[in-house]
Amino acid sequence: MPADLFDPASRPSPPRSSRRLTVITSIALHIAAALVFVFAPLAGSVPLPAVMAHIDDYVIAAALPPPPAPREPVPARPAAVEANPAAAPIEAPRSIEPEVEAPVPGVSYAPGGLPISGASGVPGGLPAEGSVALAAPAPQTPPAPLPVGGRIRPPRRLTYVPPVYPAIAQTARVEGIVILEAIISASGDVTAVRVLRSVPLLDEAARTAVARWRYSPTTLNGVNVPVIMTVTVTFALK
Numbered sequence: 001m002p003a004d005l006f007d008p009a010s011r012p013s014p015p016r017s018s019r020r021l022t023v024i025t026s027i028a029l030h031i032a033a034a035l036v037f038v039f040a041p042l043a044g045s046v047p048l049p050a051v052m053a054h055i056d057d058y059v060i061a062a063a064l065p066p067p068p069a070p071r072e073p074v075p076a077r078p079a080a081v082e083a084n085p086a087a088a089p090i091e092a093p094r095s096i097e098p099e100v101e102a103p104v105p106g107v108s109y110a111p112g113g114l115p116i117s118g119a120s121g122v123p124g125g126l127p128a129e130g131s132v133a134l135a136a137p138a139p140q141t142p143p144a145p146l147p148v149g150g151r152i153r154p155p156r157r158l159t160y161v162p163p164v165y166p167a168i169a170q171t172a173r174v175e176g177i178v179i180l181e182a183i184i185s186a187s188g189d190v191t192a193v194r195v196l197r198s199v200p201l202l203d204e205a206a207r208t209a210v211a212r213w214r215y216s217p218t219t220l221n222g223v224n225v226p227v228i229m230t231v232t233v234t235f236a237l238k
Contacts, residue, residue, distance in 0.1 A: 163209035
């Protein structure tokens with residue numbers, strides 16, 4: 001009868017093996033669903049639900065510190081401009097003051113500002129003689145002697161003093177030629193003598209004789225100039 005179809009007592013009970021399989025299948029499906037729900041966000045394959053995303057955003061936003069308040073901009077200071085003393089004034093001065101000259105140390109001044117002379121006491125007069133120290137002129141360096149040759153002609157010898165043959169050289173029978181370098185001043189005097197080729201026993205006698213010689217002045221462009229030249233003194237026994 002139809003009533004028997006809805007009566008649980010009238011329906012046949014499924015076998016025990018079917019019910020056990022159904023329970024195991026249900027448990028496996030629940031475990032699989034739980035694993036997918038837990039590990040899917042980590043793998044990035046399954047997006048989080050919208051509710052979880054909103055919750056995460058809220059938690060992150062609440063953990064961050066509040067943003068700092070905007071600072072008011074500081075106005076830039078204008079660059080300092082140095083005043084040019086030579087520039088023309090922008091505003092006209094109210095009054096023009098007379099120029100005042102700086103006083104000179106050691107000088108007396110009259111009420112009008114004129115210097116007073118120490119000799120006459122007259123404003124603006126000349127100072128007394130000897131009150132102003134004059135600077136001595138700088139010493140002039142003598143010109144360097146010019147070597148003889150070219151435009152510089154050798155001077156002519158005016159005074160000759162023969163050399164004295166040293167007695168020791170005569171005893172030792174020493175002869176020879178002594179060559180000297182002589183500096184002749186602009187007036188013709190021999191101012192310096194230096195031995196270039198030496199004979200030891202005859203050098204001093206040759207140097208003493210040449211130092212007493214005198215020459216005519218040497219001119220260059222009409223001006224007397226000192227010169228430097230070589231002089232030869234021969235010593236020979238008779």
